Amino acid sequence: xxxxxxxxxxTVEFKVSNGKFKAPDGVSFxxxxxxxxxxxxxxxxxxxxxxxxxxxxxxxxxGKIVKGRIIFExxxxxKFNNHPRGTxxxxxxxxxxxxxNPNMKIGKQLSEVLExxxxxxxxxxxxxxxxxxxxxxxxxxxxxxxxxxxxxSGGMRQxxxxxxxxxxxxxxxxxxxxxxxxxxxIQAQIIQLFKKLKLESKTSIFFISHDLSVVxxxxxxxxxxxxGKICEISKTEEIFEKxxxxxxxxxxxxxxxxxxxKTKLRSIEGSVxxxxxxxxxxxxxxxxxxxxxxxxxxxxxxxxxxxRIVKCWLYKGVYQ
Amino acid sequence: xxxxxxxxxxxxxxxxxxxxLTVFLIMKLIPGDPAMVLLGPQARAEDIVxxxxxxxxxxxxxxxxxxxxxxxxxxxxxxSLIYRQDVLTLILERLxxxxxxxxxxLFIALVIGIPLGIxxxxxxxxxxxxxxxxxxxxxxxxxxxxxxxxxxxVFSLKLGWLPAVGLGDISKGLWDVVSHFILPSLALGIxxxxxxxxxxxxxxxxxxxxxxxxxxxxxxxxxxxxxxxxALKNALIPVITVIGLQLGNLLAGAVLTETVFALPxxxxxxxxxxxRRDYMLVQGEVLFTAIVYIFVNLMVDIIYAFINPKIRxxxxxx
Numbered sequence: 001x002x003x004x005x006x007x008x009x010x011t012v013e014f015k016v017s018n019g020k021f022k023a024p025d026g027v028s029f030x031x032x033x034x035x036x037x038x039x040x041x042x043x044x045x046x047x048x049x050x051x052x053x054x055x056x057x058x059x060x061x062x063g064k065i066v067k068g069r070i071i072f073e074x075x076x077x078x079k080f081n082n083h084p085r086g087t088x089x090x091x092x093x094x095x096x097x098x099x100x101n102p103n104m105k106i107g108k109q110l111s112e113v114l115e116x117x118x119x120x121x122x123x124x125x126x127x128x129x130x131x132x133x134x135x136x137x138x139x140x141x142x143x144x145x146x147x148x149x150x151x152x153s154g155g156m157r158q159x160x161x162x163x164x165x166x167x168x169x170x171x172x173x174x175x176x177x178x179x180x181x182x183x184x185x186i187q188a189q190i191i192q193l194f195k196k197l198k199l200e201s202k203t204s205i206f207f208i209s210h211d212l213s214v215v216x217x218x219x220x221x222x223x224x225x226x227x228g229k230i231c232e233i234s235k236t237e238e239i240f241e242k243x244x245x246x247x248x249x250x251x252x253x254x255x256x257x258x259x260x261x262k263t264k265l266r267s268i269e270g271s272v273x274x275x276x277x278x279x280x281x282x283x284x285x286x287x288x289x290x291x292x293x294x295x296x297x298x299x300x301x302x303x304x305x306x307x308r309i310v311k312c313w314l315y316k317g318v319y320q
Numbered sequence: 321x322x323x324x325x326x327x328x329x330x331x332x333x334x335x336x337x338x339x340x341l342t343v344f345l346i347m348k349l350i351p352g353d354p355a356m357v358l359l360g361p362q363a364r365a366e367d368i369v370x371x372x373x374x375x376x377x378x379x380x381x382x383x384x385x386x387x388x389x390x391x392x393x394x395x396x397x398x399x400s401l402i403y404r405q406d407v408l409t410l411i412l413e414r415l416x417x418x419x420x421x422x423x424x425x426l427f428i429a430l431v432i433g434i435p436l437g438i439x440x441x442x443x444x445x446x447x448x449x450x451x452x453x454x455x456x457x458x459x460x461x462x463x464x465x466x467x468x469x470x471x472x473x474v475f476s477l478k479l480g481w482l483p484a485v486g487l488g489d490i491s492k493g494l495w496d497v498v499s500h501f502i503l504p505s506l507a508l509g510i511x512x513x514x515x516x517x518x519x520x521x522x523x524x525x526x527x528x529x530x531x532x533x534x535x536x537x538x539x540x541x542x543x544x545x546x547x548x549x550x551a552l553k554n555a556l557i558p559v560i561t562v563i564g565l566q567l568g569n570l571l572a573g574a575v576l577t578e579t580v581f582a583l584p585x586x587x588x589x590x591x592x593x594x595x596r597r598d599y600m601l602v603q604g605e606v607l608f609t610a611i612v613y614i615f616v617n618l619m620v621d622i623i624y625a626f627i628n629p630k631i632r633x634x635x636x637x638x
Contacts, residue, residue: 057537086540093538098531101550103557103629112549113539148629164539 001032004204005054005172010068012049012058021275023228024050026067028302031172036198036205038219038236040212040251042272045225047208051174054206055091056083072172087117090165094177096157100149107145110164117168132163136193155186162193166201173197174206179214187214194218212251216240224248227283228275234308244310246288282313290314321632324625332618339610344388347603348381397604402596407604410589417487417585421577422570424505429512429566434559436513437520438552444525452517459514464573468507468580475503485582504581508573512566519562524555557627564620568613 010027013020023046031037039047052058054070056077070077077083085091093099101109110133111125118125126145133141136159149157158178165173175194179187195218198205209215215222215236222239224232224247232245243249250268270287273279279286285295294313303315355371356363372378376387391398397407433456440452476484488500527533528551536546575587582588586605593601625631 055538057534083540085538091538093531093535095531099535101532101536101554103554103627104550112541112545116539116541116545148633150630151633161535164535 001034003030004033004035004072005031005206006069006071007050007054008069008071010050010053010070011066012046012053012063013066014063016062016276019276021228021278022066023275024053024225025228027225027228027230029223029230029233031204031206033171033204034202035221036194036207036219037221037223038215039206039208039223039225040210040215041225043210044227044272044275046228047210047225048176050225051091051176051206051208054172054174055085055089057085086113087168088170089172089174090168090170091174091176092158092161092165092178095181096154096161097149097181099161100157102149104148105145106147106149106152106160110145110160110167113164113167128167129163132167133160136163136166137189138163153186154182155189158182158186158190159193162190162197166197166203169201170203172204172206174208176208177210178207180209180211191217213255224251227273227278229283230302230309230311231284232308232310232312234310238308244305244308244315245284245312246290246314247284250287282311321625324631325622328618328621332614335614336611339614340389340392340607341385343603343607343610344385346606347599350599392607397607398600400593400598400601400604402593402598402601407601408608410601411586411605411608414585414589417583418571418574418578418587420501421504421508421574421583421585422567424501425509425570425573425577426512426563426566428505428509429516430563432509433513433516434520434556436517438524438547438555440517440521441524441528441555442547444528449521452521456514456517456521459510459517461514462510464507464511464576465580467510468504468577471503471507472580487583500583504577504583507580508570508577511573512570515566515569516559516562520555520559523558524551527551527555530554557624560624560627561620564617564623567616571609571612 007030008028010024011022012024013022023044025046027046027050029037039050041047049058049063053065054072054077058065065078068078072084072089083089100106107126107129108122110129111120111122114120114125114128115122120128130141130145133144138144138156138159144152144156144160149160152160162175162178178194179190182190191214194205194207197203198218205218207215207219212222216239219236222232222234222236223230224239224245226247232239232243232248234244234248239248240252243252247268253266254268256265268287269289273283273286279296281297282288282291282295282300285291288295292313298313300311300313300316302309302311305315355368355375355377359368359371369378376384379387395408397411399405400407400410403410436452436456440449443449472484475482482503483500484503486500488497490497533546533550536550541550571586574585575590577583578585578587579591586609590602590605592598593605
């Protein structure tokens with residue numbers, strides 16, 4: 001399969017009141033055509049900023065892309081004036097209520113995408129809007145277009161957001177924690193919806209979540225982020241079968257197992273380091289159970305293990 | 321929607337009642353017997369007694385209030401003791417001047433204040449932003465009468481561009497009237513200009529940081545469309561409330577402005593009434609102004625409901 005998007009050495013620097021930090025910090029990965037790539041990591045690890053950087057929407061003036069390239073269809077989006085956001089690349093956000101204009105009817109909020117990019121009139125666009133809403137499981141779309149976001153339920157709002165993102169049949173759909181703000185039952189429905197989109201459309205999906213079990217249900221490959229760096233990139237089955245990076249292993253063992261209810265919930269010892277003054281060497285070493293003296297001194301390289309990539313000294317020369 | 325408007329009107333009734341009661345009580349609290357004040361120190365005792373009877377001042381206070389309430393409700397605000405005319409007639413005669421003054425001041429405040437606020441918000445933390453913030457602060461802090469006199473000195477006395485005082489004469493053409501209103505409107509409008517600029521700026525800044533603005537960018541909309549359709553429309557909703565409150569301030573400010581520029585409006589009438597102890601006139605005018613203020617706020621609430629879909633949908637087809 002061909003590469004659709006290639007992120008190379010992406011580094012975004014943020015200025016805050018007590019200093020500077022970088023998240024993401026030198027992140028590289030690829031998304032292939034028709035592929036769903038999941039990205040997991042704790043909050044503050046740089047997942048959302050990576051997504052915003054691809055969209056060309058890093059918040060200014062606090063944030064600045066200081067290094068890297070984002071190649072989409074052969075062009076570097078960071079140097080390209082005519083960013084294809086809204087057409088070839090679109091995005092769904094975490095909180096659908098805040099992400100929709102509270103004083104505009106849903107129909108208009110969706111149709112204006114087509115009006116802007118295809119020069120359609122509202123009348124022409126609204127037909128396509130209702131068709132897309134129907135396809136994404138919004139009942140009675142002809143009536144729903146006349147409603148405001150506050151009249152929608154949480155799940156319906158997120159469906160409307162996804163419909164909005166899919167209107168121009170994008171090559172890449174970025175979903176930043178699309179299920180996090182929803183009830184568990186609605187979460188399952190929205191995940192089903194993404195699965196359906198993956199099968200039926202030719203859209204690649206970049207699915208961000210802090211929840212590894214959510215990502216595992218939909219992603220072909222998983223990128224694990226920790227403190228602004230990628231620890232591991234693997235196929236979804238492989239990462240569950242045999243996690244390579246100690247952090248990934250910790251994440252997987254922290255997923256509660258319904259069969260062993262008596263045991264205490266497992267967690268990774270310690271907490272995420274401050275990115276303003278990150279630990280030397282591997283950023284995970286203060287919490288790592290397998291750390292070696294080398295880990296505290298030198299940042300690990302990216303090691304290829306079969307088709308997988310892992311940033312950990314344990315794998316130096318193992319399968320190379 | 322009709323139900324909402326009706327509900328708001330009903331809510332006005334108790335407010336009106338308390339306003340009438342307050343105005344009545346304030347007048348009672350003023351020390352001194354109005355009959356004695358009005359008839360002067362040389363008045364004979366029996367004249368004072370007769371006058372007190374005429375005004376109903378000899379009756380118990382509750383009875384006096386009921387009589388007053390009845391009169392007010394039938395539109396009778398009493399007779400001015402100096403002008404020897406109905407207070408309401410006097411007020412209505414002078415109302416157009418004050419309304420013209422207030423509305424042109426508001427117009428100035430809107431056409432200057434809103435754009436300044438928007439520009440400052442869009443260039444947040446820039447030199448322009450700082451400049452607007454300082455100008456707005458000056459506008460809010462400057463005393464109306466002082467600013468009015470500076471305007472007269474500069475534009476009438478030194479430059480001779482615009483007339484200083486009076487109403488102008490429509491028979492000399494429209495410009496004569498308009499030119500007489502320019503300086504007073506500026507003097508009166510500067511306070512509201514500052515307030516509206518500051519409020520627009522903060523409201524716009526808040527909206528620009530909302531998630532739905534990020535969504536609008538993610539949709540690939542043009543920047544002008546995002547600013548106008550998504551940001552400005554949402555930012556101006558709270559500004560409307562402030563504009564309504566400004567109308568009240570403008571009515572109050574008109575008292576000073578009309579005095580400085582010798583405009584025969586409600587403010588001037590009030591000042592004259594106070595200086596000449598025309599207590600019926602003052603009472604009537606205070607009540608009238610309070611009622612205008614209540615109804616302006618009612619109008620703002622109704623307009624607000626029309627532009628706020630939450631309220632509109634709540635009362636839709638009920």
